[in-house]
Amino acid sequence: xxxxxxxxxxxxxxxxxxxxxxxxxxxxxxxxxxxxxxxxxxxxxxxxxxxxxxxxxxxxxxxxxxxxxxxxxxxxxxxxxxxxxxxxxxxxxxxxxxxxxxxxxxxxxxxxxxxxxxxxxxxxxxxxxxxxxxxxxxxxxxxxxxxxxxxxxxxxxxxxxxxxxxxxxxxxxxxxxxxxxxxxxxxxxxxxxxxxxxxxxxxxxxxxxxxxxxxxxxxxxxxxxxxxxxxxxxxxxxxxxxxxxxxxxxxxxxxxxxxxxxxxxxxxxxxxxxxxxxxxxxxxxxxxxxxxxxxxxxxxxxxxxxxxxxxxxxxxxxxxxxxxxxxxxxxxxxxxxxxxxxxxxxxxxxxxxxxxxxxxxxxxxxxxxxxxxxxxxxxxxxxxxxxxxxxxxxxxxxxxxxxxxxxxxxxxxxxxxxxxxxxxxxxxxxxxxxxxxxxxxxxxxxxxxxxx
Numbered sequence: 001x002x003x004x005x006x007x008x009x010x011x012x013x014x015x016x017x018x019x020x021x022x023x024x025x026x027x028x029x030x031x032x033x034x035x036x037x038x039x040x041x042x043x044x045x046x047x048x049x050x051x052x053x054x055x056x057x058x059x060x061x062x063x064x065x066x067x068x069x070x071x072x073x074x075x076x077x078x079x080x081x082x083x084x085x086x087x088x089x090x091x092x093x094x095x096x097x098x099x100x101x102x103x104x105x106x107x108x109x110x111x112x113x114x115x116x117x118x119x120x121x122x123x124x125x126x127x128x129x130x131x132x133x134x135x136x137x138x139x140x141x142x143x144x145x146x147x148x149x150x151x152x153x154x155x156x157x158x159x160x161x162x163x164x165x166x167x168x169x170x171x172x173x174x175x176x177x178x179x180x181x182x183x184x185x186x187x188x189x190x191x192x193x194x195x196x197x198x199x200x201x202x203x204x205x206x207x208x209x210x211x212x213x214x215x216x217x218x219x220x221x222x223x224x225x226x227x228x229x230x231x232x233x234x235x236x237x238x239x240x241x242x243x244x245x246x247x248x249x250x251x252x253x254x255x256x257x258x259x260x261x262x263x264x265x266x267x268x269x270x271x272x273x274x275x276x277x278x279x280x281x282x283x284x285x286x287x288x289x290x291x292x293x294x295x296x297x298x299x300x301x302x303x304x305x306x307x308x309x310x311x312x313x314x315x316x317x318x319x320x321x322x323x324x325x326x327x328x329x330x331x332x333x334x335x336x337x338x339x340x341x342x343x344x345x346x347x348x349x350x351x352x353x354x355x356x357x358x359x360x361x362x363x364x365x366x367x368x369x370x371x372x373x374x375x376x377x378x379x380x381x382x383x384x385x386x387x388x389x390x391x392x393x394x395x396x397x398x399x400x401x402x403x404x405x406x407x408x409x410x411x412x413x414x415x416x417x418x419x420x421x422x423x424x425x426x427x428x429x430x431x432x433x434x435x436x437x438x439x440x441x442x443x444x445x446x447x448x449x450x451x452x
Contacts (some may be wrong), residue, residue: 027317028151031396034325035421042198043329045105050361068232073327077404080244082228084320085396088176089246090309095276097251099150100170109374110170117171117392118142119177121356125348134345139186139353140416141423142396143179146172147321149391152428153435161379162434171361179398184240187405190233199230199241206248215254215304219404220245237405249308254300268296269294282345287426328400331417345412346419347400353423354430357393383438390434393427 032225060069070078092101101107121141129135149168153160166415205223214220224245232242267290274286281287301305306420365385376385403416 007289013040026151027147027321028145028149030318031145031147031321031325034322035329035396038326038328038330039333042304042332044322046338048174048332050329055330064379072128076324076327077401078238079228080233080250080320080343081239081324081401083216084324085239085242085318086246086310087242087316088173088180089243090249090305090395092177092242092243093305094253095311100166102176105374107170107174109368110167110174112359112364112368113392114174114178115173116360117357117389118182118360118364120360120363124356125268125352128344132344134343134348134412137345137349137403137412137416138398138418139179139182139402140331140406141356141393141395142182143395143402144172144392145176145394145396145398146176147392148396148424148428149315152391152394152432153388161377161384163377164380164384164388167377168391169382171388171392174245174412175392179402180240180243183237183402183405187402188236192233195230195234196236199227199234202227202230203248206245210248210250211319213250213252215250215300217249217304217308218298220249222343226330227295228447239401245282246305249305251305254305255297257301260297260301263297264294267291268298277306322399324397327423328404329396333418333419337438343415344416349416349419350423352425352427353393353395353420354398357395357427358386358389358430361389361392365389369415381438384435387431387435387438390427390431393430393434394424395427396424399424 038051055073056071058065058069058071059075062068079170095101100110122138125138125141128134129137146169149172150165151167153165191217206220208224210218224241226236227245228241229246232238271290271294273285274284274290276284277392281291362385365374366382369376399420400417403413403420407413407416
């Protein structure tokens with residue numbers, strides 16, 4: 001009896017763990033915890049020095065004549081974040097081919113909203129910082145963090161229309177694409193054209209592998225690493241290589257659905273026919289062979305790009321982004337010098353996220369819907385749409401990344417980090433409050449007269 005209860009508790013624990021890992025809010029929750037932990041360790045007198053020195057340690061990889069030597073923070077921002085951008089690229093590709101961005105009518109609203117959500121924050125920031133040393137940071141408040149935004153929206157409950165979650169996801173993906181273009185165009189160093197030409201040749205090689213229907217990912221690995229190394233020395237930020245590599249990954253499956261159904265049914269019939277009472281799978285070789293064949297066919301029916309997106313989801317959500325937060329969110333907050341944090345840079349970032357993002361997203365969505373170019377998401381109201389627009393002001397990961405690229409002065413980087421954290425938290429609270437109030441007023445509305 002005790003053994004049965006123990007197995008039941010273990011089963012429930014595994015089920016809850018699986019539910020947590022695959023929930024929309026899990027990644028945002030872990031990311032938030034790591035950001036808070038980084039701030040705590042960076043400001044606690046016992047761990048502050050050790051925490052800072054840890055990320056400043058140099059790690060050298062390679063041979064004596066050819067090696068890469070970077071600090072741990074640089075390895076995370078230039079290397080580990082390539083995986084994050086790679087998955088973002090896979091998501092963009094999937095949405096363009098078969099998702100919310102696959103048709104003009106579907107893509108119209110999130111594209112319009114994303115454009116407004118990037119334009120107005122940049123204008124607000126520049127209105128405070130035009131012609132100053134802080135001007136390069138205009139791209140900081142233009143980004144939306146999809147993990148945080150979806151996490152907050154999911155915490156609001158199941159009564160939130162699914163269409164709003166889809167809209168926010170598509171909006172964030174378009175926003176990520178815009179941020180990638182901003183990084184590539186405005187936050188890259190002097191371009192070395194010969195190295196960039198070699199990177200282009202490597203990308204063409206990846207496209208040839210795709211064209212030749214090469215589905216084994218091992219053949220893409222070495223060219224992908226070479227492409228990253230070339231981008232690292234080209235002047236364009238290395239993480240852009242992740243997006244470019246994603247574009248070359250096959251999005252077609254090796255086997256068609258028709259073949260999978262035909263072959264799968266035959267293998268299932270074989271599996272059932274070979275079943276013998278009292279004989280388990282360990283001793284039934286014919287059933288083992290049928291199950292292995294079914295597993296192989298099922299894997300080859302899923303496009304490689306989709307397999308990689310699924311496989312890397314947990315790695316990105318529970319390793320890459322939390323490590324990025326630990327390495328980048330640890331800003332030292334000196335309460336005796338709060339006045340130094342209140343400058344045109346911090347005001348521009350804060351208002352860009354809290355005011356510019358919601359206003360730009362909502363205004364451009366309003367214009368697109370009123371003009372008849374797009375339709376309102378099913379089940380949504382102007383109030384819930386504005387709440388989602390407020391959540392668009394949560395700009396943690398991409399904003400932190402652009403902040404690191406925009407400034408070389410550690411003090412300016414630190415000010416940007418504090419402003420991003422304050423602005424993102426305020427946007428999250430504002431979006432949550434507006435959504436809660438909108439839902440409450442909607443529930444208390446008196447039903448209209450029935451039409452006979």
